[in-house]
Amino acid sequence: MVSKQAGVDYTETFSPVVKMTTIRTLISIVVKQGWKIYQLDVNNAFLHGDLHEEVYMDAPQGLAVASSRLVCKLKKSLYGLKQASRQWYDKLTEALHSRGFEHSVEDYSLFYKKSANSSVYVAVYVDDIVLTGTNLVEINNLKSFLHDTFKIKDLGQLHYFLGFELLYREDGVLISQRKFTTELLKEFECLSYTAVTAPLECNLKLQAAEGPLTDPTHYRKLVGKLNFLTHTRMDIAYSVQHLSQFMQDPREPHLKATIHVLRYLKNDPILGIFISNVPDFNLRAYCDSDWAACPDTRKSVSGYIVMLGDSPISWKSKKQATVSLSSAEAEYRSIRMVVGELIWLRRILIEFNVPCDTLTHVYCDSQAAVHIARNPVFHERTKHIEVDCHFVRNSLQDGSITLPCFHY
Incomplete structure (x- = not known):
C-alpha cells in the first residue's frame, strides 16, 4: 500500500464504538427484563466498506503488469486502509437504517427499532454486534438480513464479548475477564509471584521524577492492558488511574507498582461484577x-x-x-x-x-x-x-x- 497523507488520501479515520457503560447497562436491563441477548460476528467486515476518495495501491505480488509504474485503483475498502473501519461503520449504519433502525442520541453505536409493543436494540463494536429486544421475530429477521448483506456468523447467546465472559446463573449473570487476566499474568511472568491483598501498597504516593526505566514501552503496554481490565474490575480503578499519569515518562518505582497490581489480580483472577435479575x-x-x-x-x-x-x-x-x-x-x-x-x-x-x-x-x-x-x-x-x-x-x-x- 502506498503511503497515505491526512487530508489528501483520507480525512476521518475514527470509527464509533459502543461505550462499555452502555454494554453493562444493556446487559443489566436484559437480565432484569428476562430478554434474550445474542452475539453476531461479521466476516471480513472491513471489505464491505465503500470508498468515497480515490485510493491507489501498488500491484500485489504475483500480478503481471505491463509497467512497474502502473497501480491499482480501489473501488472498495481494504484491510490496511486508515479509513477502513470508518467506512465499514457507515456501511452497517446504512443497512440498519434501511431496516427502520435509528441511532441512539446518547451512544452513536447503539441502534434501536421501536413500535407500540416491541423494541429491538443493536450495539456495535467494530465487527462485533450484540442484538437483543422483546421481538424475537424481528431479531431473527434482522439476523437473516445481515447475513444476506454481510455474511455474518451467528454466535448464539452472548457468552464472550470483547474479553467479557458471561456466566448465567439462576439469580443473574456474573461478568468477568478471567481469560484476559490469566493471559496477562502469564505474559508478564507473574504466575510464580506471591499474591497480595491490596492493589497498591498503603500510603503509596508515586512521583514523576524517580529512578529511570530502561524500557518504557513495557510499562505502557502493561498499564494499557490494566486499563482495559477496569471494565469489570472496579477494585483496581484507582490504582490504574494513579499509574496512568506516568505513561509519558515512566520510572522504575512505577513499574514495581504495576507488578504489585498484577500480584493482587493473581489473588482472585475470576473476580468480576454480578448483575442481579431483581427487577x-x-x-x-x-x-x-x-x-x-x-x-x-x-x-x-x-x-x-x-x-x-x-x-x-x-x-x-x-x-x-x-x-x-x-x-x-x-x-x-x-x-x-x-x-x-x-x-x-x-x-x-x-x-x-x-x-x-x-x-x-x-x-x-x-x-x-x-x-x-x-x-x-x-x-x-x-x-x-x-x-x-x-x-x-x-x-x-x-x-x-x-x-x-x-x-x-
Missing part, C-alpha cells in the same frame, strides 16, 4: 474524593460508582482538572462528575424504555459539599468554582437527583 431499576450513586492526592500537582482525585438496583453499571476514578482549595471543594467537584454521568444514564435508560420517575440518590460523605449544592449562596469558599460545577444545584432543584445525608 429494580432505581439509580443510585456514591462518590468521594481524595483531596490534593497528587504530590506533584496537588490536584485531587475523584471517584464514583453508579448502581442500577443492586448491579454496578458505571464507575470511574479520575484526577480533577484544577487544584481544589479545600476538601469541600474537591468533594463538590466529585459530586459534579457523578451527576454528569447520571444525567446521561437517565437519558439512555429512557431509550431502553426504563422509566426514571424516581429521584436518583447521590451519596457523598462531605456535609460541606452537600450544603454548597443545596444552598445557592456565593461566598468566599465557592465564588472561584467554575460555573459548570453548579449544574449540580440545577439538577437538585429540577428533581433529577437528591442528596440524602450519608453516614458510615
Whole structure:
C-alpha cells in the first residue's frame, strides 16, 4: 500500500464504538427484563466498506503488469486502509437504517427499532454486534438480513464479548475477564509471584521524577492492558488511574507498582461484577474524593460508582482538572462528575424504555459539599468554582437527583 497523507488520501479515520457503560447497562436491563441477548460476528467486515476518495495501491505480488509504474485503483475498502473501519461503520449504519433502525442520541453505536409493543436494540463494536429486544421475530429477521448483506456468523447467546465472559446463573449473570487476566499474568511472568491483598501498597504516593526505566514501552503496554481490565474490575480503578499519569515518562518505582497490581489480580483472577435479575431499576450513586492526592500537582482525585438496583453499571476514578482549595471543594467537584454521568444514564435508560420517575440518590460523605449544592449562596469558599460545577444545584432543584445525608 502506498503511503497515505491526512487530508489528501483520507480525512476521518475514527470509527464509533459502543461505550462499555452502555454494554453493562444493556446487559443489566436484559437480565432484569428476562430478554434474550445474542452475539453476531461479521466476516471480513472491513471489505464491505465503500470508498468515497480515490485510493491507489501498488500491484500485489504475483500480478503481471505491463509497467512497474502502473497501480491499482480501489473501488472498495481494504484491510490496511486508515479509513477502513470508518467506512465499514457507515456501511452497517446504512443497512440498519434501511431496516427502520435509528441511532441512539446518547451512544452513536447503539441502534434501536421501536413500535407500540416491541423494541429491538443493536450495539456495535467494530465487527462485533450484540442484538437483543422483546421481538424475537424481528431479531431473527434482522439476523437473516445481515447475513444476506454481510455474511455474518451467528454466535448464539452472548457468552464472550470483547474479553467479557458471561456466566448465567439462576439469580443473574456474573461478568468477568478471567481469560484476559490469566493471559496477562502469564505474559508478564507473574504466575510464580506471591499474591497480595491490596492493589497498591498503603500510603503509596508515586512521583514523576524517580529512578529511570530502561524500557518504557513495557510499562505502557502493561498499564494499557490494566486499563482495559477496569471494565469489570472496579477494585483496581484507582490504582490504574494513579499509574496512568506516568505513561509519558515512566520510572522504575512505577513499574514495581504495576507488578504489585498484577500480584493482587493473581489473588482472585475470576473476580468480576454480578448483575442481579431483581427487577429494580432505581439509580443510585456514591462518590468521594481524595483531596490534593497528587504530590506533584496537588490536584485531587475523584471517584464514583453508579448502581442500577443492586448491579454496578458505571464507575470511574479520575484526577480533577484544577487544584481544589479545600476538601469541600474537591468533594463538590466529585459530586459534579457523578451527576454528569447520571444525567446521561437517565437519558439512555429512557431509550431502553426504563422509566426514571424516581429521584436518583447521590451519596457523598462531605456535609460541606452537600450544603454548597443545596444552598445557592456565593461566598468566599465557592465564588472561584467554575460555573459548570453548579449544574449540580440545577439538577437538585429540577428533581433529577437528591442528596440524602450519608453516614458510615
